[in-house]
Amino acid sequence: MQVTRVKQIAQQLEHATCSQPFSVLGPIETGSKTKIRVWRPDASSIEISWPDTALPKVMLKPLTEAGLFEGEITKAQSAQVYWVTIHNKADSYIYCDPYQFVDNAYHAVHYIDSKPENLYHQAGAQLITVTPEKGEALPATRFCVYAPNASSVSLIGDFNQWDGRLHPMEKTSLGYWVLVVPNLGEGERYKYQIKDAHGHELPHKTDPLGFSAEQYPSHASKIFNHDKYQWNDDAWLASRKQNKYANPMSIYEVHLGSWKRPDADSGQRYLTYEELADDLIPYAKEMGYTHLELLPVSEFPFDGSWGYQPVGMFAPTSRFGNPDAFKYFVDKCHQADLGVIIDWVPAHFPEDGHGLARFDGSHVYEYEDPRRGWHPDWNSCIYDFGKQTVRQFLVANALFWLDKFHVDGLRVDAVASMLYLDYSRNEGEWIPNVDGGNENYEAISLLRWMNEEVYKHYPDAMTIAEESTSFPKVSRPVFEGGLGFGFKWNMGWMHDSLTYIAKDPAYRNYHHGEITFSMVYSFDENFVLPISHDEVVHGKGSLLHKMPGDEWQQAANVRCYAGFMYGHPGKKLNFMGNEFAQSKEWNHDTSLDWHLLEHKKHKGIQSLYKALNQFYTSTPAMYEQDHSHHGFAWVDHENADQSVVSFVRTSLDGKQKVYVICNFTPIPREHYRVGVDGAGELALALNTDSQVFWGSDYPVDSHVTPTPVAWNNRDHSISINLPPLSTVFYITK
Template sequence: MQLAQQFEQVLCSQPFSHLGVVTNKQKSILRVWCPNATEITIKWENTALANVTVTSKNGLFETPLPREYQGEVYRVAVKGSNNKEGYIDPYQFSEQAYHAVHYIDSKPANLYEQAGAQLLTLTSSQGDAIKGVRFCVFAPNASAVSLIGDFNQWDGRLHPMEKTSMGYWVLFVPELVEGERYKYHIKDAHGHDLPHKADPLGFSAEQYPSHASKIYNHNAYEWSDDAWMEKRKKNKYNSPMSIYEVHLGSWKRPGIETDARYLTYKALADDLISYVSNMGYTHVELLPISEFPFDGSWGYQPVGMFAPTSRFGNPDDFKYFVDKAHQAGIGVIIDWVPAHFPEDGHGLARFDGSCVYEYEDPRKGWHPDWNSCIYDFGKDTVRQFLVANALFWLDKFHIDGLRVDAVASMLYLDYSRNDGEWIPNVDGGNENYEAISLLKWMNEEVYKHFPDAMTIAEESTSFPKVSRPVFDGGLGFGFKWNMGWMHDSLHYIAKDPAYRNYHHGEITFSMVYAFDENFVLPISHDEVVHGKGSMLHKMPGDEWQQAANLRCYAGFMYGHPGKKLNFMGNELAQAREWNHDSSLDWHLLDYEKHKGIQALYKALNHLYTSTPALYEQDHEPAGFAWLDHNNADQSVVSFVRTSKNAKQKLYVVSNFTPVPREKFRIGVDDACTLTLALNTDDSTYWGSNYDVISSVNTQPTPWNERTYSAEITLPPLATVFYVANMD
């Protein structure tokens, strides 16, 4: 096939061998591919050199190149074009294009520092600065790849890319600038056209219908969060962590005076961060913000892993959001989804016509629950892609933590599969050794490069040592969601109080394993969708009892060992399930019940963050002791939390029945005064304001296997906190 025909049909994989300055039989020629032209003029940046005009009938132009012209940067001006200066020919920069792959696999972060669309400034032999963009995309089994975008009218013939021995395709295009849209025109191994693909390493993206990637400069934003970055070096395990989980698209919607569907990152930086700070939360956790095409996936079907979704603004706007959170003393955690990805044509699925990112065999590569592709965790390039992405968010966006989604689905080959639908590992078991290895490597890299950040696993099985270091045989996560506590406690609190005595073990069992992992107690978005009902409507009884049960349960949660996480709307006692297509029901705060429950969550946050006994030993047995876990007849649980230096103790008692308990005796460790720190039945929280004892001295009456004790009053369906400070 003639060379011009190869270019015309987008079939050339080695354009640097044919375009630019080409040496042929000891003679140098300059060859330019310009299929829409019949006459071009070559203009050298060195004005001392003469311009050369060339004609062609097939779009392939060539001219002999004198020795004195070699090494000089030239432009191509097309006859009749509005661009009189022409364009700098990309094919004279083969060495600069190849540079992208020289060290790309030597460390994970090199992937996002070298691949994708990188803004560069080159220096010509005359010392002139040549700005442009180097593109690098991995498509090892493609027969041809071309760069397309607004700059070439999305014409796949104009910018063929060079295939390297590593399977990456590269090209440096001068004079492209930030904001330009682009994609890749890829032909599979048999020469068939594929859907135009967005850049897997694209740093910015557009929404439907283009789903195009956009050139973006990560070095332009100026951060103002130095104080926070220094502050976050504190030990997270003995620090308070109360997380507000948020879906940015439905926390609050713009008013009717605007046509905007969502609040922007910048608006959220003001409204949301102010709210989170005022409510006393320490962190905000965002449902996935990696670019995703389908609103209904809530972000859990990501396509643009390296781009914050453009629904709410550009990447600098998201940096502004994080920056403002940090300036307000709020940490930012994002949900990260390395388990699977959707089949959208512009995405990763069969990226070059083959399974570049996913397992080939659907028994490993297809997720039956989510109808999505599963990453090939054993492939080196995929492993680097995922680890690089984890580092990317911590590096470029100053993210404080990654909550890793669906870890259980990664760990087990038979997850949600029937017999015969999965492939055992080499030992005949169901553990995915490749995924386990990947998670360990990811955690090692995160904590090596960002020791002040954290990783949190959403893992629902009894897989051992999820939040233990890799060197200790663990997966290396910093924390793990306590799904067992969540399931058991919600099952218990949904029971009518008359029957709770038969289920008492469900509210106490979590302490059997509470210190096996570094736990976060989650009441997440998953608990208030798909017919599960809102938190308020999980509670039994009439209107008052539902609210009282919710308050009592929230108090129990904040007293229980483990960091805290609550999904947005829990604090409003929202009656309806969460709907991603509408705002939270903020109008409920016009009513005393909802205003009171919001006030309780605020009070619990402030009690938690100001009381060392509630957080300093969250993950150590010395920080917790039962007073009485066997009181099933009265459905009362009582325990004590202790600070690191043992100078502060907090006594927590939860009455899970609507029956008040007068002269209820609890054991106390020391001769001291107990002072009421919080009562969830207080009228401030729309409680019954049952008369309770605000301060009581202990008596030398043994109780609960302790030397001292005190009599208190337990309000109905309430949790009370009494603090004892020993100076």
């Protein structure tokens, strides 16, 4: 090799600027000869050896003083894996040279873009086995990272003292950088040292496809083996094939870090995934919930973002344990017949230096123009939904959680912010689409693709959109022109009903339409009724303290409203703490106020939510036709003067009916008449004013027989006592 070329190579390696190390390191074919070239700046001498001791060792000669060595080997030696022994002034050590596994490294990008799931099967840190032509197979880790505009990328970690000179990676034609490191296994910490197109070193980056990560200050990625965990949820996965629309779904939304904290003597630590499995699962089952929805579990740097500013999209947060511990939690949920939904955030990501923002010095993941690539609401980046590599990254991530963690659904956060280019932007702060409009065609296309892939691979799973606008067909199939989600949060119902219930009962008669309007569009989508975490933070007050009146009236309003919610068509979602009327706003830094259950008021409200869940999940009329107008009919929605609404829910076979009557005033109504269908006797199924729930226990008939008195456009009716601020349920016998 020419002296000038040798110096150039050595200089590139010394300054970690080599982008094609396979061409200059490892076995090098030069005509009929094979040479081995090794770069090790701390070496005073280097020796090559083979497991086959019959093959003689080879001492390499220094090509430069900086640490580039070279030696010639025989054909027999080139057929086997070789080992490198480094001698320096302090000691000696031996390792297997990564630069002899060229084919194994390039295999990372074979077919990587043909299917979205190939990304998490091939990129990131993959545990593999390298099998040489002769000799024993070796365990190794194959690294593959996308950084198309970087001038160089190096693998760094504890294994090389975080020295970016020692493991330069090879750039491929697809923009991925690859390297195979033998005998590097699970638990090893690593990052990428990246230099931009101009050679400027960037903050060390975690792996965008990293399966495990550490918290501050390192934020290091960790090699993880996803094939070890043994699942025990076959029975649940088989039962998941049931029709979700015709089955009950009562979701308990949970922030794992603040649902409950350990005892005071444990400091401020979190419950682990295993501890949550022991405590949260039995509680959710006892309360009658069918599903848990977890605020994002994807790794995130800042506690105060609640997980909605994710960085490690392929790693469950290590705050509560490792990925297998999260699998254990999901597994235990399934064994207890409890579904698991996770919040998934493709709408934005933070610009923390170790994350995705300007990953290789350019806008690899985010839109370049801040009018599209910067989110004013959250001061964060926005994915470039039109770039194919980003689209594959996001779709692969959605599939990943369903595949590796068996989760039952993805609730997609902030969909409206993705759909509209002018979302939270003033005139001049956004760029219209090609047709001059405000719809983000690229995001729409991405969401459709994501939903198609999810339901193709996991037809028993579900996707749920948090979408707050009137965008059409959010929960309709793509082939019908929809976005393809399985469900949509009913934000309109949530806003109108909470606005209504927060008003003094004396003025509710002037706002009666707010409590009835949702039925105008209730079957346009497959709705979930949410009272989520967003409604009990940022000065909005707890659900209890949204209510007007004295202490008793506040509690009664909560009970009446809960009854209305469970009677209304749509699946149910309540944030943790709502079920026992948490007094304070939710605080992510502290536990819920479980001590409140020492008081009869809070214990009573908790008993009501338990009773509502049990009644809802055991009564087909309450859930079978949640998404069909055949399952709902108004009895009376016009009684604004008395602020009373009444309606009937009907089972799929038409045999079971439940009459729901809500009195939104503190005035009891004696002999209140309600029109009913038919003359069959009705039984009181649930009364939110019962003393069991800390109600006034105003006398209510446990059974009523309709009389042939026409009322509410029906031939029969019943006369009942209607308690103050209450919802009562009467069911056909």
